[in-house]
Amino acid sequence: MKKRKFQFTIGRKMVVMILAMSLILGATSLLVSYLTYHARTTAYYTQLGNNLVKTLASQIDPSELDHYYETGKTDDAYFELQNFIRDLVKNNDVQYLYIVRPHGIGVTFLFDSDMEAGEKGEYAGGYCALGTYVDLAGGFADNLDKLLAGEQVDPIVQKDASYGWLMTAMTPVLHDDGTMAGYVMADINMNEVVEEQQNFLLYTGGLLLAMTAVFAVVYLIVIRKSFIRPVQQLTRAAGDYEGGHNKQAFASVDIRSHDELSTLADAFRMMLEQIEQNNTEQKALAVREQQMQSELQLAYELNASTLPKDLPAKEGGYPFAVCGRSFQGGELECDFYDYFLLGPNQLCILVGKVPGSGIPQALYTVMAQATLKSQLRSGQTLETALSAANRQLFEMSSSLYLNVLVGILDGITGQFSCINAGQRAVLALRNQSGFEQLRVPSCAPLGQNENVVYQTVTAELHQGDRVFLHTDGLDDILDASDKPYGEERLRQTLNLTHTRQMGLEQMLLTLQNDSGEYAADKSKISGYAMLAMEYRRKDRAQAHCSLAPGAAGSAQLASFLQGQLSANGLQKRQMAKLAVLADELFVLCSRYTQPDGRLMAECAVPEGEHLMIFRLKGSMGGHDPVEHPEGESAVYAADFIKKNADRVLFEHDDFMDTVTVVKRLEKTGGEEGEVRT
Secondary structure (H helix, E strand, O other), rough: OOOOOOOHHHHHHHHHHHHHHHHHHHHHHHHHHHHHHHHHHHHHHHHHHHHHHHHHHOOHHHHHHHHHHHHOOOOOOOHHHHHHHHHHHHOOOOEEEEEEEOOOOOEEEEOOOOEOOOOOOEEEEOOOOOOOOOEEEEHHHHHHHHHHOOOOOEEOOOOOOOOEEEEEEEEEEOOOOOOOEEEEEEEOHHHHHHHHHHHHHHHHHHHHHHHHHHHHHHHHHHHHHHHHEEEEEEEHHHOHHHHHOOOHHHHHHHOOOOHHHHHHHHHHHHHHHHHHHHHHHHHHHHHHHHHHHHHHHHHHHHHOOOOOOOOOOOOOOOEEEEEEEOOOOOHHHHHHHHEEEEEEEEEEEEEEEEEOOOOHHHHHHHHHHHHHHHHOOOOOOHHHHHHHHHHHHHOOOOOEEEEEEEEEEOOOOOOEEEEEEEEEOEEEEOOOOOEEEEOOOOOOEEEOOOOOOOOOEEEEEEOOEEEEEEEEEOOOOEEOOEEEOOHHHHHHHOHHHHHHHHOOOOHHHHHHHHHHHOOOOHHHHHOOEEEEEEEEEOOEEEEEEEEEEHHHHHHHHHHHHHHHHHHHOOOOOOOOHHHHHHHHHHHHHHHHHOOOOOOOEEEEOOOOOEEEEEEEEOOOOOOOOOOOEEEEEHHHHHHHHHHHOOOEEEEEEOOEEEEEEEEEEEEEOOOOOEEOO
16 A cells, blocks of 8 residues: 655644644633623723713603604704703713604604704704604614614614714603603714724733743643654554555554553554444445435325315306415425315315324324315214314324314305314405404314314305415424514415415415515425415305406406396496496506506495495505596596496505495386396
8 A cells, every 4th residue: 555645744733733722722811801801891881871871861851852853843942952962972971962763764863962053043063953864774773673662772882984983872761651752872982992902902912922832832842752752653553554454553553651542542453343343334324224215205205195186177167266385394294285075065175284294294194184084074064073083083193193274165155164173373365355363263183182172163255255274384484583474474475465366376376485585594494284265156246356457357347247237137228337437447447557466346236225336446556546537538537437426435555445436226117126327
């Protein structure tokens, strides 16, 4: 075997090692000394700043701050307090003293020691006059939530591009009820302090460097004889080993130091025996890893088998739509969704999760899902079916259980019944008013306890209502500050206007993308499943449809109105007039809707009231297209609507804009139920 040519001798390596150790010890000593010095100086200036701002805060009436903030006007009392602030700056070791009112993402200046009133009451000497708004940055932005809440904030030390190092001490000015009126803030010049700290580091570091050099020389002389030479013997023996062919190389090593080096020589001899044993174990480990990969692949296939099949085709379609989506995390987790028919117009939906990860959980998931579906298809009530499945799963395993939420929709009546066995809450979109929780009590998971009484909750759905279910992995996603995605963020995403107007599949994809962007580390997202269902059975009294702005939407609107008005027995001439009225309103609203946006059209003919109520909902930028039309054709259309409608109403909220047109219908002399406009 060709011997290696070493670039560094053992002596040189020891020099490097000892120097590194000496430098580390010196640096540690320097760091501890510096931190102690830094803490004392910072504590002094912190106390100085806190005393000053608290003194000024005690002299301020919160109601006066409210007055100056709201009016932006000064008076004699204002200038008196401004002069008092300037006197405090002159008599104390601070650079600036000011009072601000936090709101939004910044603060509004109320007082500033850098400002001086002129002869006519104008300001001079600075730029932070009363009413000046400044966005917060750096440490102030990090504490924005505390500032808005009126909480005490520790002093902030940071470098300003214009003034250098500053320490800002602050204290809130609170009303008697605890609400915040403003903050008193004092800036203390820390440039000299920072310079002194740097000098401390320089002088102390030089002394420690000299001591380190002396220590290293003495230490190297001592250890050369007791350490370096024995190590050189071991090195030569290792070179003569020749890759395991010369096992007697270490027999000639004679180290009589009776310390760790002697033990090391013995350890080398034992190592030769263990190498052969380790090679055998590595081969066995490789076989085991291959077996585990096969088991994981099997588990993934089992998990995929839990996904539902498409519903069978039905002439005329179903009075509902359903869609699910699952996300598999980095580990083998067992989240699933499922849906299937219990009758021609009866749909069963569920989402579930078996806690933990691994092959046992995957197998249990398949068996639990099959057991539950079998009981649900048996014709029993929902409570009876879940109770029977619970007993079976409890007998199946004493350590595993199933968190599941099961719901059944009657497509004819719109009745939705559900039971929550350890899952997240049900979110429902009803009457297009936004997703909210259905009050469904959470019961024990299936298989965890043998004797559980499950409670069914029932809700009535109407056309366009949606139901959303999900497992816990979705709202448990964490951002960079370890804040979970949470149900509130989830509902906000679902309640966005463009999200609610999407199809079910696109809505779920949007939610998955939003939660993925929220995550600080996508590789740490746990698996989850989600399912959305929409009830689509039309009501003769009220129905709605989603329209795209433009000619295609106008044609779809005409078809929708014809079907709804025909179902209520209106004559063709009457339907034509109402269709023109609705189309004119649609054209007006389309002008203020984004090209990729959607408008929701609703047509209601309340029984016995002889009215047609037509609404268009969408994001129109808060603009009332009937009262404030833009353009000659828009003015004509708005006048037509006002003349032919009994009432026109515009509403704006955080979610969408709504234009409502009410047209009274009068009975004709024909058959009962016929009306005329």
